[in-house]
Amino acid sequence: MTTTDHPFSAETLRIDPEQETARITASLTHYLAQTRRRGAVVALSGGIDSSVVAALCVRAFGPERVFGLHMPEKESSDDTLVFSRQVSEAFGIDSELEEISAILEAAGCYRRRDDAIRLIMPEYGPGYRSKIVLPSVVDSDAFRLYSVVVQAPDGTTTQHRLTTEAYLGIVAATNFKQRVRKMLEYHHADRLNYVATGTPNRLEYDQGFFVKLGDGAADVKPIAHLYKSQVYQLAEYLGVPADVRNRPSTTDTYSMPQSQEEFYFSLPHQRMDLCLYGKNNDVPIEQVAEACALSVEQVKRVYRDIDQKRSTTKYLHLPPVLAVEVPEISHNLR
Amino acid sequence: MEQQVRSRIISFIVSNFLFGDESRSPRDDESLLESGILDSTGILELIQFLETDFGIEVADSDTVPDNLGTVANLTRFVLARTADGLPSA
Numbered sequence: 001m002t003t004t005d006h007p008f009s010a011e012t013l014r015i016d017p018e019q020e021t022a023r024i025t026a027s028l029t030h031y032l033a034q035t036r037r038r039g040a041v042v043a044l045s046g047g048i049d050s051s052v053v054a055a056l057c058v059r060a061f062g063p064e065r066v067f068g069l070h071m072p073e074k075e076s077s078d079d080t081l082v083f084s085r086q087v088s089e090a091f092g093i094d095s096e097l098e099e100i101s102a103i104l105e106a107a108g109c110y111r112r113r114d115d116a117i118r119l120i121m122p123e124y125g126p127g128y129r130s131k132i133v134l135p136s137v138v139d140s141d142a143f144r145l146y147s148v149v150v151q152a153p154d155g156t157t158t159q160h161r162l163t164t165e166a167y168l169g170i171v172a173a174t175n176f177k178q179r180v181r182k183m184l185e186y187h188h189a190d191r192l193n194y195v196a197t198g199t200p201n202r203l204e205y206d207q208g209f210f211v212k213l214g215d216g217a218a219d220v221k222p223i224a225h226l227y228k229s230q231v232y233q234l235a236e237y238l239g240v241p242a243d244v245r246n247r248p249s250t251t252d253t254y255s256m257p258q259s260q261e262e263f264y265f266s267l268p269h270q271r272m273d274l275c276l277y278g279k280n281n282d283v284p285i286e287q288v289a290e291a292c293a294l295s296v297e298q299v300k301r302v303y304r305d306i307d308q309k310r311s312t313t314k315y316l317h318l319p320p321v322l323a324v325e326v327p328e329i330s331h332n333l334r
Numbered sequence: 335m336e337q338q339v340r341s342r343i344i345s346f347i348v349s350n351f352l353f354g355d356e357s358r359s360p361r362d363d364e365s366l367l368e369s370g371i372l373d374s375t376g377i378l379e380l381i382q383f384l385e386t387d388f389g390i391e392v393a394d395s396d397t398v399p400d401n402l403g404t405v406a407n408l409t410r411f412v413l414a415r416t417a418d419g420l421p422s423a
Contacts, residue, residue, distance in 0.1 A: 135394075140398070141398050141399055141400075142394070142395070142397050142398045143367075143374075143377050143397045143398070143399070143402065144374065145374075145377065145378065145381075145394065145397055146374075146378075161394060162378070163378065163382060164375060164378040164379050164382055167375070167378060168375065307368075308367060308373070308374070311370055311373060312373040312374055312375075
């Protein structure tokens with residue numbers, strides 16, 4: 001894996017996209033045959049992951065058996081729908097627009113979130129925008145505490161450390177967005193006798209960057225084993241539109257623009273991939289540090305953060321626990 | 335005083351994070367994060383406990399393992415910030 005001839009670098013994560021596509025599509029068709037479903041629903045966010053999953057489903061089942069959903073809400077970025085439509089058009093799949101703001105309003109998503117922000121900033125209200133951020137992990141050993149960044153109507157921006165109640169309240173409210181989308185995906189999956197797809201890449205899956213019973217819920221997760229840079233390689237091979245491939249990663253969850261690094265990951269995805277791969281595969285830490293242009297101490301901090309996220313989010317991966325096993329019911333396909 | 339502070343900290347950890355299971359009570363020098371007792375939400379709760387129970391202010395720059403990472407560090411941190419004596423429990 002790492003020798004003096006081939007030092008550890010982004011090249012180490014290079015895959016054969018044709019072979020990888022064949023492997024994934026074989027798995028998808030096998031699953032559909034086993035579950036007697038007829039196709040797949042893909043929620044299209046206009047981001048790289050859902051676009052690649054849509055492309056893989058098209059390869060596996062044909063475009064007539066893939067159904068796309070565009071589900072923006074009033075706080076989504078303006079280009080979300082533009083990009084997601086580019087994807088459905090590029091792959092020739094049927095799709096539908098489900099604007100979810102009204103459902104979110106009815107569920108109290110925005111009101112509950114704003115109430116939680118007001119716990120620490122009483123003047124927060126109409127015209128204000130916000131996002132949650134984390135400090136950098138590489139620059140210090142300090143615990144990473146969530147803050148809310150608030151932009152007032154006059155454009156001034158302030159940052160406030162969150163209390164437990166405010167943090168949990170904001171997250172619980174915004175999680176409605178992912179859960180409403182998944183509810184609609186399953187509605188269309190039921191209507192069409194399709195499966196619902198999940199679109200996490202390996203960074204997201206490993207580090208618990210998903211909402212339980214929201215975007216974490218799915219029948220199949222075709223790219224959960226792929227590092228993000230490998231998803232980009234597949235995207236190019238599968239013909240995902242260049243605009244989508246060049247779009248920066250975003251959570252598209254808060255009313256202010258928010259990168260995934262600000263909210264969750266310690267580093268931009270290229271370097272996060274290298275750290276996670278290096279940790280998983282016991283690459284000498286000096287080589288990981290050199291490949292990431294970080295010090296060994298900084299890589300150690302990233303590793304600690306990886307372990308902490310695995311520990312914190314373990315619960316998200318767990319199936320419901322029964323007090324007593326029911327042996328007649330199996331979780332295996334056969 | 336030191337023992338009193340340590341007891342209050344351990345009592346909070348055991349009741350809040352370990353559901354009263356004293357057999358898992360952390361050693362003085364045991365990392366609360368690495369032992370899995372604290373997660374990111376737990377750190378927020380711990381800070382809130384320090385601020386409300388001991389009446390001290392925990393600044394962002396204070397939130398490092400050397401201050402909050404173990405029972406011993408927490409005890410030392412609280413004692414340094416409560417030089418005038420403990421508020422009543």
